[in-house]
Amino acid sequence: MKDPRGFLLKVGATFLSLLATAVSAAYVSAHVKNPNAPLQPPVLSSSIRPADVQPVTTTYAS
């Protein structure tokens, strides 16, 4: 082996890369997002509905 120091550096770098990949994979596997989650939840759909009655008041610009 002509350059044992360079070889060790390459082995170390490779090991660190593989370790980072393994740790990242473990992390994302443990934090799986729900793929069925809606992009945006329904907004206030149960809090507002049309009505056929006289309003008690109105919103308006003042």
Place this chain on the structure above:
Amino acid sequence: MRPELHFHAMGTTCSLFGDGDLLEGERWVRRIAARITRFDESSELCELNAAGGRWVEISRELEEMLRASLRAFELSHGLVNIAVLPSMLAIGYTRPLVAGPTAPALAEAHSAPYLHNVLQLRRGSARLAHSARIDLGGIAKGWMADRLSELLGGHVLVNLGGDLFARGEWPVGIAGETYLLRDVGVATSSTRKRRWGELHHVIDPRTGLPAASGVEEVSVVANTAFEAEVFAKTALIGGMLR
């Protein structure tokens, strides 16, 4: 017969419906309005505007409204900015509009500063940069509608000049239609009101001039009247996506 109470405050009509001590509600509105008006030099807001960059002791209510104003600035990406008062004065909105606007000096209108750079808050006190002036405007009405509905409790509808919160279920008119609202806030922002000639009171903080987005009126239903006010004004100033 449903209890209801109507009165004039903050330059507009206020209406309270439902449970709770509505008269105490009116007194609360008048008390807070007196602290935050920019048309009375003895108000807390005017003292803060005139403090010349010094820390000023403020009430809990004003502190909460100022914190809400900083949040509104963030939610709107800077389009809702209470530091537009110099521009409001420049367009002639120097006194209550029942007395009429004064002559505009549009050359003095300028873009508003980044709010977080000029407004600092500590518990019970605030500091406004020497060069900055603020006007709470619609933010105050939205915040007050939310807070008053909490104070009154029960089944109550608070409408402060069009910024309203419905606690429990209430039929409310929005843009000519009636909707049953439950535990939500509503606000309408418009350039059609408080208008004189080509000028109106909704300032675009990017230019310091009345907003000219092409949108004239926006109504928003949101979780709170404060949020509805912020989103309505953001849409009015920002305009439609193109």
